[in-house]
Amino acid sequence: MKFNWGTGVIIAFIGFISFIMYFVISMNTNKKYDHDLVTDDYYKQELEFQNDIDKQKNGNNLTENITWQKTNEGILLHFPKTLKAQDITGKVFLYRPSNKQLDFDIPLSLSNQYLLIPDNRLLDGRWNIKVDWQYNGKSYLYKKEIVY
Incomplete structure (x- = not known):
């Protein structure tokens, strides 16, 4: 050939x-x-996007918003001191972009103005934290990207 x-x-x-x-x-x-997609219910969350924007505006209009601090015990979320901690409800969702098996959420039931997210649940690296909370019938949202 x-x-x-x-x-x-x-x-x-x-x-x-x-x-x-x-x-x-x-x-x-x-x-x-x-x-995979970022979340399993991506399209459902997209429809609720305007609600999230409104909740974030509510949080930004507060005189004092949520702050966070890294401690030896974990991450400490400080809620506004002007609000009664017992009346705050909602949940904290921690999202790990690199591994969705590490994602978890914590329901809010406060007795003090702070919430401790324990160190044993957190691996070093980037986390997206989302606090969806309500106080006296008004909804608020706090989002932050943190490196732990």
Whole structure:
């Protein structure tokens, strides 16, 4: 069989397609290359986006908003001192962008003006913290990206 430039182009073309198909199949089947959405109910959360904006505005209009502090015991969230801690309800959601198995939420039931998120639940790295809380029928939202 004679090997000419046409045969070489066909062999190169088939080799290139095989190379690309190998990577497409390996990226779709290998769990190491997980490509999930940020959250499972992404579209539902998108519809509630305007509510979140309104809640954040409510929080920004407070004279004092939530603050956080890193301590040896974990992360300490300080709620406004002008509000009664017993009347604050809601939840704290911690989201780990690199691993959704580490995500967790904590219901708010305060007796003091602060909430401690224990150190044993937090790994070093980036966390997105979201505090969705209510006080006297008004909703507030606090979001922060922290590095622990």
